[in-house]
Amino acid sequence: MEPAILCQQVTKTYGSKDNPTLALRGVDLEVKAGELFMLVGPSGCGKTTLISVIAGILNRDGGDCRIFSQDLDAMDDGDRTTFRGQNVGFVFQAYNLIPTLTITENVSIPLVLHDVPRAEANERAREMLRQVGLGSKLDTLPTELSGGQQQRVAIARALVHNPRLIVCDEPTSALDHSTGAEIMELFRQEALKGGRTLVIVTHDARIFQYADRIGVMDDGRITRIVNSPSEL
């Protein structure tokens, strides 16, 4: 079976030619479809850069990286944006919900961006919110919700258009232990449905147990990949 993500010797450099900062120094990574893969490592080791490359929002400098067999760097900006919109969902540490829109409107955005009629988009968003346990708060604004509830909205937004890959940047770091555990349960229940792939960047050791595999990054490389937290 074709891997969901296949990266070979991926490099990425920031800064000027005179003063370059090597963020990725030849990353090799393979993630299977339907897998929950976690990337862990110290701050500045290149985790966020790697998922940015994987998600198609940052161009690599060297190596090869294919997402569902597609080389995103070879696409023009419009095609890459379309690919991202159809195949990638995002969940962020700071939720990044638009504060002036209701949670239903926030969740409907990926659908509206793909020309789904507004009424249908809203209905599908409401259904998704019911699935993540927010059926009673459909018309509230994000700021009226707790952190855990806002992250549930963000997950609903990431899932509503049924992408094949979800990338998450520290999804539980801003949450307490029990809420973080709830969010991870939700990921396992909803996000992995239908062979969807999850890549989660995290520092939060409390959630390592939910991973199928864990990649340890250091200084711009994946130094090892383990199957359970006890091997770390």
Added chain:
Amino acid sequence: MYLIALKMLIGNKGKFFAMIFGVALTSLIITQQSSIFVGLMSRTVGFIFDTPLPDLWVMDPKVQFVDDIKPMQDTKLLQVRGVQGVEWAVPLYKGSIRARLANGTFQTCNVIGLDDSTLVGGPPTMAIGKVSDLRLADSVIVDEAAANGKLAKPGPTPQSPKTPLKVGDLLELNDNRAVVVGIARTTRTFQSQPVVYTTYSRAMRFAPRERKLLSFILAKVQPGQDFTTVARRINAQTGLAAYTGPQLKGLTIRYFMKNTGIPINFGIAVGLGFFVGVAIVGQTFYSFITDNMRYLGILKAMGAKNNVLFSMIVVQTFLVGALGSGIGMGIASLTSIISKNSELAFYMPWQIPVVTVLATTLITLLTTIFSLWKVIRLEPGIVFRG
């Protein structure tokens, strides 16, 4: 996405109202200052506007504008009447004469002396009385604004309200007795002096002694004759200048534009209004876009192409521009209604709102371009930054 764009805009109430305030202020300043400028310019030709009957205004060729009186000899009237194509020609006196008020103070009046037999050039609208009452002895007609203001009779104490001048009241014009026989409604003039109509012969009596007193000759062109041709003949045969009403208006306005600081003063105000608008709206919208860069980045990451983000911004700026200019012009129009019949020279022809809309469109366009530039350079990677 337009609805989402509008909700993003309106949801940030502070910035939304600041931007609308900026455009409204700009629109108000541009509309109001331009209208006052046009109003002032209109007042310079108010007298010509009130005298529509003659086809040609004949005067000394050195006259630069309608209030620049260079008196002619009375014999010039006969010469003009003798020019081929002139149906009739009548004299008109226009000059400043001091009126002595009941409390002993003086007020300079703009006295108009009309042809005794035809009364051509008389006031356009009578509020009280008839123009033909000027045939009564010592009679004068006073304009309504002056009757209620500058020529009104003072009360017994300085604090007491003035009593408006009414028919039958007496005036003293250059030591001559004058009886008010009518009150007229006239277009306000640039100098805002009281306008007093009387007959030509009586005006000669009121006016200070001078060798020449004929200010203008008002002429009617025979049917079928070309105004320009007749004007050229008058000039050739009498040495006088002859203008149509619109030509004299143009001459007067050009004089004021060229020889007074009015255009530059109002131009500066209008220009400042524009730049204030650019500064307020540009800065606020830029700050609004900066605040929303993270969300625009998320939209881009989720699949929004640049053209979608551009159209969202265009919708946002268009709404701000439309609301702001509407409010600004609305307030300006309200000023126009309130200031009607007041000292404020405010005249808003249709061209001014058009110019205002163009100016506010330009402001929003500049703001949009400025913001789009930021969006073009937007890296969706911003979404992963803390």
